[in-house]
Amino acid sequence: MLARAAGSSLAAHTGDFLHGILVTLEISSVGFLLALIAGTLLAIFRVSPLLPLRGFGTAYVEVFRNTPLLVLLLLMFFGLPEVGVTFGLLSSAILGLGFYEAAFVCEAVRSGINTVPPGQVEAARAIGLRHWQVLLEVVLPQALRAVVQPLGNLAIAAVLNSSLAAAIGNTDITGTANHVFADVVEPIPIYVGAGLTYLALSLVIGQLTGVLERRLVIVR
């Protein structure tokens, strides 16, 4: 009797859960895409011959890598409106996550840059490529291919970290679990299910990373 009541009320929330999964996917994928772009740009800054850009890259990484993500999210959502910059719930989460992960992506890409044999750079310069051509056409493509695995791990981290979006009120997987929790008789399956969903997402990203890695890796 009890089990049936729980089952029916849980089933009534299937739509909520699917929506929650979509929100998690949206925050983590758009946030991670932002982090990939910003992080690669930062890595370019950090190996630039221009001191101000190098300084900016270093300062950015030091600040964003060492700040708790929750502080960034609160600053985005509750803090910035005080200076007249207002982002919605979803955009705050995406931007906060993106800026945070960008610092880690930057460090991953930079370590990838260091795996490119110096001879490649010397050869590229010897045939007359300019600094930015050497960077964009010779070094970066190889650097990114060398760090597929770490970037995949960062993508998994983005999914897990996106749960903090629930702390500012987003209805992602974690947020939905908390909402539905109040409604159902038997709430244990909600949290177990939410945990297993995160686990499944990590496993899928892990598998994808493995496939990409095997396709892209450069054997030296």
Place this chain on the structure above:
Amino acid sequence: MSSTVGSVERALFDTPGPRAIRRIRMASVVAAFCLLAILGAALVEFGRQGQLAGDQWALFTRPSIIRFLAKGLTSTLEAAAVAAVIAVPLALLAAFGRLSRRRWTRLPSAGYVEFLRAVPVLLLLYVFLLLLPRYGVNVGAFWMLVLPLALSNSAALAEIFRAGVLSMDRGQFEASLAIGLTETQAMRLLIVPQVLRRLAPALISQAIYLLKGTTLGYVVSYTELLHQAQTIGEYHNIFEHINGPLIQSYIVVLVVFVAINASLAKMARVVERRQVRRYGRGPVAGFTEDFMATDEATLHTH
């Protein structure tokens, strides 16, 4: 790390000639100007909204406010320390369980580690905050924060320990068996002490994640630093009918965390360099740097 690392970074801009130096200088000035202009524009906007006003910041020099925040910081450190004390033995247990030859210890350990690594700490925290009280288990705000942190970090630490043990030279283990030590003795007397020493830098960087994680105390209203800062920001909002120093509070928290964590990260790098100097580039040397640069996400989040 090794002598080759950073060589591409250096090779990317080989010693420039006089013309290149002029170009680099000009571009540097332009870049500096652009960055300062952006920063300036942000500051002007802050000022226009009254967020630079002295009294918004002067608040944070009042002894009472400083004491209030210091109490928050103490609670933060306390939560992190207790979580670490619980996490380390759990992690060692899980790591050695996973390295065991017996399947019935290996599988549960692997399941424990893989599951906890893939579940967000916040979700665990809500289990303690919402789910368990419904079944009559109410552990209080402190443990609602500390237990999820400890569980999650134990899984991350277990993977660090396991990587450390796997990177040890097998010969040491075999040699200790050859002189008559049991496997447990060999682990306890030889492997574990060396692994712990070699992993010191990685363990220090894990402490950064643990510290960052304590801000989740905000969710369970545990009086850690972020929660205290939030209280200051909102208190003035309500009672003085002006915009409270909310942004300022968050920025103070941010600065404190960056100061502590950047020092820890620096310490990890120094310890690592010293180890490389003292013991040479052993199997674990370079582990931390790689780990910090790229792999940390596998091991932990936040």
